[in-house]
Amino acid sequence: MEVVAAYGLGNAVVTTDLATATVAALAPKDWRVEICDDRLTPADLDHDADVIGITGKVSQHERMVELADHFRSRGKLVVIGGPYASLDPDAVRDHCDILVRNEIEEIAAVLFAEIDAGTWKREYDGGKVDLSNSPVPRWDLYPRRGAMSGVVQTSRGCPFECEFCDVIAYVGRKQRHKPVGLVIGEIDNLYSLGYRAIFLADDNFTVYRRRAKELLTALRDWNRAHAPDRVLFSTQVSIDIARDDEMLELCAEAGLRNVFIGIETPNEESLRIAKKRQNIGVDIGNEVEKVLRKGIAVSAGIIVGFDGDGPDIFDIQAQFIEKLPVPFVTVSALVAPPQTPLYARLVKEGRIAKSDILKGADATPTVTNIIPKNMSYDELIAGLSRLCREVYAPATFERRMIRFMDAYGSRIKNPPPGPTPVPIGKGLGVLMERFSRIGPAEKNLFTRLLRQMSMYPRDIQMAARLQLTRYMQLRHMYDLSGLWPIEKPIPAVRSAKPIHQVN
Numbered sequence: 161m162e163v164v165a166a167y168g169l170g171n172a173v174v175t176t177d178l179a180t181a182t183v184a185a186l187a188p189k190d191w192r193v194e195i196c197d198d199r200l201t202p203a204d205l206d207h208d209a210d211v212i213g214i215t216g217k218v219s220q221h222e223r224m225v226e227l228a229d230h231f232r233s234r235g236k237l238v239v240i241g242g243p244y245a246s247l248d249p250d251a252v253r254d255h256c257d258i259l260v261r262n263e264i265e266e267i268a269a270v271l272f273a274e275i276d277a278g279t280w281k282r283e284y285d286g287g288k289v290d291l292s293n294s295p296v297p298r299w300d301l302y303p304r305r306g307a308m309s310g311v312v313q314t315s316r317g318c319p320f321e322c323e324f325c326d327v328i329a330y331v332g333r334k335q336r337h338k339p340v341g342l343v344i345g346e347i348d349n350l351y352s353l354g355y356r357a358i359f360l361a362d363d364n365f366t367v368y369r370r371r372a373k374e375l376l377t378a379l380r381d382w383n384r385a386h387a388p389d390r391v392l393f394s395t396q397v398s399i400d401i402a403r404d405d406e407m408l409e410l411c412a413e414a415g416l417r418n419v420f421i422g423i424e425t426p427n428e429e430s431l432r433i434a435k436k437r438q439n440i441g442v443d444i445g446n447e448v449e450k451v452l453r454k455g456i457a458v459s460a461g462i463i464v465g466f467d468g469d470g471p472d473i474f475d476i477q478a479q480f481i482e483k484l485p486v487p488f489v490t491v492s493a494l495v496a497p498p499q500t501p502l503y504a505r506l507v508k509e510g511r512i513a514k515s516d517i518l519k520g521a522d523a524t525p526t527v528t529n530i531i532p533k534n535m536s537y538d539e540l541i542a543g544l545s546r547l548c549r550e551v552y553a554p555a556t557f558e559r560r561m562i563r564f565m566d567a568y569g570s571r572i573k574n575p576p577p578g579p580t581p582v583p584i585g586k587g588l589g590v591l592m593e594r595f596s597r598i599g600p601a602e603k604n605l606f607t608r609l610l611r612q613m614s615m616y617p618r619d620i621q622m623a624a625r626l627q628l629t630r631y632m633q634l635r636h637m638y639d640l641s642g643l644w645p646i647e648k649p650i651p652a653v654r655s656a657k658p659i660h661q662v663n
């Protein structure tokens with residue numbers, strides 16, 4: 161889930177955008193290239209560029225089309241590519257001069273040469289590329305102010321077959337790997353630009369055990385060589401990581417501090433229908449604790465609206481989430497992106513609500529295009545809205561925070577002999593002020609959690625502090641989407657330096 165305008169720090173995004181920086185690296189050397197991340201700074205509609213390239217995800221399609229139409233009306237040559245263009249080419253074909261489907265790396269030289277010569281075609285298909293040909297992204301051109309962490313992609317694809325997953329529809333189930341040397345080169349580049357937090361933008365980072373261990377060993381050695389100014393990594397994995405203790409240990413040693421896991425639902429019938437087989441018959445709470453004990457925090461994805469879900473699913477999920485040692489949980493409605501097996505099935509069953517209804521799906525959990533099977537659409541939206549508010553009610557969040565701090569980093573040695581107050585620097589002071597703007601219950605939550613955090617070692621305090629930041633981001637997002645208004649508006653504050661350097 162993309163969190164935009166993070167807790168009022170002006171326009172901000174959690175991660176930099178890899179697609180634009182990669183395309184910039186593929187452009188001919190004699191082209192003047194500028195990158196615009198429209199999430200951070202709205203596109204300059206009067207720009208004098210000859211060629212406008214546009215990329216985006218399914219949830220960004222409306223803005224992509226709007227920009228494309230505008231620049232074409234000004235006589236610019238508009239090229240559209242990326243995930244949405246590949247998943248639903250019919251939706252963008254008429255809005256661009258050149259459509260690029262699938263991965264661009266291996267056709268970029270021909271594409272740019274033909275644009276230069278004026279002999280370009282209406283459509284190109286890059287297929288699936290060999291990642292050993294990946295260029296180092298042009299982060300030097302990227303507007304970094306406002307991005308909280310850099311991005312490196314070490315693989316594409318995932319061998320699982322979750323029915324709703326557009327990743328495998330776009331990049332495939334055969335996972336392809338970037339050579340370790342190239343990965344380290346990209347990390348060196350981001351490090352030299354000042355990044356100390358890097359998201360490894362893989363679809364499933366650890367699913368190929370041997371390869372993951374080889375890469376983690378290299379990351380561990382790299383990070384050791386950069387001590388004490390080390391990089392903190394985050395990524396996405398599947399729950400089966402918890403079965404491999406050696407892998408977890410290597411992740412911790414390499415500096416992996418956060419993983420996102422698609423937990424989805426405790427309803428096994430829904431898991432079966434969705435073909436999320438890796439989660440069936442697993443004691444999720446127990447497996448998550450194994451990850452936490454290594455000092456790796458977990459963020460969990462939860463989905464409601466599967467075909468096995470009836471109107472009781474909201475209470476079932478609330479009770480399930482309550483017991484998880486996971487403060488940050490993204491709760492959302494099941495969505496069927498174009499080209500997924502779920503989309504095809506629901507089209508056949510007449511259960512796709514509207515083709516253009518996914519606008520804002522990144523930032524609004526109640527946005528969906530499905531018609532649920534065992535409840536009405538209105539029941540789904542009302543139940544989900546209630547669930548979101550229950551999951552982030554101050555008392556519920558506080559209980560999950562305590563579970564988290566109890567489980568997190570039990571490998572961390574030498575707990576303090578008595579309470580160790582959490583140092584209130586400028587960052588925590590701003591956070592405290594933001595909590596009090598949400599409402600009195602949230603202000604009390606913050607105060608109580610600070611007191612409880614003082615009972616834990618410093619490393620756990622730092623990890624807990626990040627969870628507080630995420631709570632603020634999430635409530636801010638719920639406010640923006642109208643799901644749960646906050647009491648007093650949070651003013652935007654421009655950071656004096658790139659957010660990834662603020663601690």
Ligand code: SF4
Nearest residue numbers: 318320321322325363
């Ligand atoms: S585990 Fe994640 S990336 Fe892999 S198929 Fe399932 S949803 Fe997609």
